[in-house]
Amino acid sequence: MDRETGELVDWKDDRGFGFIRRPDGLNTIFVHIRSIRRGAERPKIGDRMAYGIGEGKGGRPVATDVEILADAPKAAAPAEKKLLGRPVRPAPLLSARVWAAAILLALLAANIIFGLLPAWTLALYLIAGAGSFWFYRDDKQAANARRSRTPERKLHILDLCFGIIGGLLAQHLFRHKTYKPGYVFVTGLITALHILVLGLILLGVLAPNSLGRGLQQLTG
Numbered sequence: 001m002d003r004e005t006g007e008l009v010d011w012k013d014d015r016g017f018g019f020i021r022r023p024d025g026l027n028t029i030f031v032h033i034r035s036i037r038r039g040a041e042r043p044k045i046g047d048r049m050a051y052g053i054g055e056g057k058g059g060r061p062v063a064t065d066v067e068i069l070a071d072a073p074k075a076a077a078p079a080e081k082k083l084l085g086r087p088v089r090p091a092p093l094l095s096a097r098v099w100a101a102a103i104l105l106a107l108l109a110a111n112i113i114f115g116l117l118p119a120w121t122l123a124l125y126l127i128a129g130a131g132s133f134w135f136y137r138d139d140k141q142a143a144n145a146r147r148s149r150t151p152e153r154k155l156h157i158l159d160l161c162f163g164i165i166g167g168l169l170a171q172h173l174f175r176h177k178t179y180k181p182g183y184v185f186v187t188g189l190i191t192a193l194h195i196l197v198l199g200l201i202l203l204g205v206l207a208p209n210s211l212g213r214g215l216q217q218l219t220g
Contacts, residue, residue: 005069008047014179016143020049020063030056031063033146042144043068097168097178100191104165107198116201117208129166132158136170136177143176152183159190 011018016033048069056062111117139150159167200206
């Protein structure tokens with residue numbers, strides 16, 4: 001089987017695939033994490049790769065039996081670099097997820113201080129958040145080690161069931177589940193729901209007792 005060598009020019013680590021620039025310098029070829037030989041480190045943009053050419057969906061060429069020949073050269077930490085014609089800036093220290101987690105904590109604290117929610121509500125969010133954080137970290141490690149992954153639905157349920165603060169912080173810290181549009185959208189809905197409910201309680205629009213009765217009707 002003929003083999004080529006090329007440079008990895010695009011890589012979506014969360015989704016486990018990317019594109020290699022072919023020797024002609026004009027075209028790219030699709031590569032999936034499953035096609036990279038075991039024992040190799042996680043691919044990085046700029047890695048030199050040797051690969052065979054197979055046929056994927058729709059007859060398009062895909063890289064097979066991929067071997068990483070050389071790691072990407074280390075740059076002198078530029079403030080901004082370009083990837084495929086687009087400027088790529090370093091990730092901010094405080095992302096929208098961190099701000100959302102801070103808003104949730106502030107709303108919880110305000111509700112407890114004003115006696116609108118019992119103190120154990122904060123403990124519930126923190127305990128559930130710690131569990132959600134652990135599952136996100138484990139899923140990220142599983143992705144790197146190519147082990148079986150935690151289903152996305154389970155992560156969403158953990159976030160919905162009071163683990164949202166830990167889930168948001170884990171997504172920011174591990175840069176996990178932050179690029180898939182569908183997942184980001186659902187996480188945003190869950191975050192907005194928690195903020196809305198806590199905000200309505202703080203404003204006196206929603207009473208915790210009525211919320212509890214509503215949950216009992218749904219589950220009973």
